[in-house]
Amino acid sequence: MTIKKYQNILNGSGVDSPHSFESKNPATGETLGLVPHSTAEQVAQAVASARAAQPAWAARPDDERKSMVARVADMISENAQDLARWVTREQGKPLGGVGAGEIPGALFEIAACEAWTRVPAGLELPIEVVFEDDTRRDELHRTPYGVVAAIAPWNWPLMIAIWQIIPAIRAGNTVVLKPSEYTSIGTLELARVISAVLPPGVLNTVTGLGAVGSALVENPDVDKIMFTGSTATGIKIAAAAARNLTPSTLELGGNDPAIVLPDADPHAIAMGLFWGAFINMGQTCACAKRVYVHESLHDALVAELKVLVEAMPMGNGMEPSIAMGPIQNAMQFEKVVALVDSARAAGATIVTGGQAPGTAGYFYPLTLVTDIQDGADLVDEEQFGPALPIIKYRDIDLAVASANRLGAGLGASVWSADTGHAMAVAKRIQAGTVWINQHGAVHPMVPFGGVKGSGWGVEFGVDGLKSVTQTRVISLKK
Structure with a gap:
């Protein structure tokens, strides 16, 4: 039987790589498909594609971006069953369900993907007047960073990818996403669903082992890094980011x-x-x-x-x-x-x-x-x-x-x-x-992030949306 080979998304098109690796079902050992191992050149092309697409994406009216993100939520809902089956087969969590009393499994994860997409679609980042008197008026504006490198983990592979992708594009950034090598296919399928709504280049993917992630975070044309994973890997990413003074949000290990x-x-x-x-x-x-x-x-x-x-x-x-x-x-x-x-x-x-x-x-x-x-x-x-x-x-x-x-x-x-x-x-x-009297009860409107060795920065809600923007103060002399 021929094993299907999946593709990355680069500037809106499917892309193969010279080499690939197997994704396996952790419950059975079954090979689920072949995942492309992106080359260093493809990583650079993905960043360049995101860079080229970003000015036009940021220039769109905010309401238009909000509407497109809301349409992404609709697409996730329409494809929920297929996406959930990929999560179960590739990550291992049971299908479960969504309602009260249901097992919080793959369908729960896809419902969370939809929820964490709809909330940013409805959020506002208005201009703030931070100071005003008779002589001056100072406004704080929020602008996108540019190109966001997003590195997603294998434990909640689709949900955490959404946590990274959606606020970034909602704020006017473009994204290059690297899924975990353990759960690449389901994440690529999610990216395919999202990309069907967005202009080419707004969301790009690169798959592979650690060298692919390293090439991505070390690229000087990346303007912001978002990473969820182990503290050990987070330290390496922080070191790479420091060389280019690239801002980062790191959600790292917990005990x-x-x-x-x-x-x-x-x-x-x-x-x-x-x-x-x-x-x-x-x-x-x-x-x-x-x-x-x-x-x-x-x-x-x-x-x-x-x-x-x-x-x-x-x-x-x-x-x-x-x-x-x-x-x-x-x-x-x-x-x-x-x-x-x-x-x-x-x-x-x-x-x-x-x-x-x-x-x-x-x-x-x-x-x-x-x-x-x-x-x-x-x-x-x-x-x-x-x-x-x-x-x-x-x-x-x-x-x-x-x-x-x-x-x-x-x-x-x-x-x-x-x-x-x-x-x-x-x-x-x-x-x-x-x-x-609860534990792990995250919510899309409530900021979430760690202290000490668990990282820095926050995600979710207005604070999470602000974290994928940079401030620009415009000061007017009256």
Whole structure:
């Protein structure tokens, strides 16, 4: 059987490359198609195409750009089923659904793509009068950067690509998108859907391994970089950006703490905490990755979580009634295995899970680990997978210190029946977002970004739209 070869989009047309690589289904090992490995010349051509298209795109009336972005949202909705199937086959998350009680899987991701497209389509960036008196008037105008390089990850490959693409083009920038090499086909299909609405050159794609991303971020004609991924890669991108003084938005790794206060109800919070930790098999930057539970509630909460963990069916997400899919790739699978094995060897208790089934695909059971402390690899390293360490604490000051002790600072959560008390604790935690009685609840109108080693800059809402513009002050002498 002939394996289909997919194409990049360059100036509105499909483009092949001399070399390609396979994209595989992490649940079955099946080869899904061949992805072009962009050459250095093609990366340069993509940036040049975006550069050539940008002035005319920025010159369009703002209402026209808003209307076209809204049409992109319509196209995403019209193609939701096909796009969701690509996410499931290539990334691994189950198809799931969108409504209340549905599994937050691939259809959930595509619904988020639509939502994060419609919101920027309706936002305004008006001229701001920042100062005025009898002698002068100073206006702050927002202008696009120019060409935005967007580098998307494999965990939410379409949704996070949308987070990068849509605000950028809405503000008058053009984009060169590099998908993850693990999830390229679905992202290329999304780009094809978007490009059907836009003028040639507004959205271009380049696919390949790390060298392709390096060539993109090092190109001096790139005016802004947007990257979501690991802290280690973010450091390399920041170094490359510094050489050209290229502004960047970096949403990097997280090791989110969740603190359960002694007045919380274990039964009431269990489901929210479960999905806060295990959505997308724990492969989310802002998942709860270490849970600090007051000793008086520890055993009860672990028991509640164990019931939920063991009730979730795992398997190929294309099959009905599946709640959990595989880990997306071998590297991440091996990291989770090593971290759980290390915890077991050090004396931690594996409450449930902890052993790969040995079947086809990168399946690893949802795993709860207790009798573990700060300093253990599973606590201190971002596992980015379905293994959750649960740590007892006695004193809230020590729990807050534990939450703040690591270099990451993306998200965190506090769980309590007393919202006033929870708010007081939340204000002490070093994170870009602290949720109360929820975890990972991002919203397209609410700014999102990290502190410390979790990056800089924000996305979403008006602040996110501002982040893909630069300021121009016009000062008038009266």
